Amino acid sequence: MTQSPSDPAAEAALLKAYAAGDTAAARALATRYTPLVYAHAVRMLNDRAEAEDVAQEALLRLWRHAPGWDSDGGASVRTWLYRVTANLCIDRLRKTRPDGLPSELEIVDKRPGVATHLQNQERRSALDEALMQLPDRQRQAVVLRHIDGLGNGEIARIMDIGPRAVESLTARGKRSLATILGGQRKELGYSDDTVETY
Secondary structure, three states: OOOOOOOHHHHHHHHHHHHOOOHHHHHHHHHHHHHHHHHHHHHHHOOHHHHHHHHHHHHHHHHHHHHHOOHHHOOOHHHHHHHHHHHHHHHHHHHOOOOOOOOOOOOOOOOOOHHHHHHHHHHHHHHHHHHHHOOHHHHHHHHHHHHOOOOHHHHHHHHOOOHHHHHHHHHHHHHHHHHHHHOOOOOOOOOOOOOOOO
């Protein structure tokens, strides 16, 4: 899923309006960014409750930061929020590493058919488990690029690294996912030699 590019000037105007007490601006910001922040946190943590906490904390930090927002600094609100969310997730992962495999996510598939739904759920669960086996930075790069649909330049700003480092992390992450998921090809219903990893 590719996200549309954000307009830093419009974002800054919304933040300025919010800082001045405009509740409509606060609703617009929350409506626009809560789903993105939450989805990214779920992918990083593989835990919906933790992801909700992270999303709330990231948005609270945005609200606190709103009065002093500098749109001339170059960062868009979306980029800033992704970075804050990723950092909060990494902090939580470092503090509380799970001993076993992560819990499965509930997957909602709108396509008809129970068999298709179950197969997609198994594939998503396998991908989520494989993602959790990657080092934090590789997982973050893969999720931002191939699940959240961001470009390398924005990912580089979020992760505070260069675009080549993003490419390297993404490539290593994809290779690792292919290795991890390769042995599950038949069980996941893939008939050829490739495993779809995102």
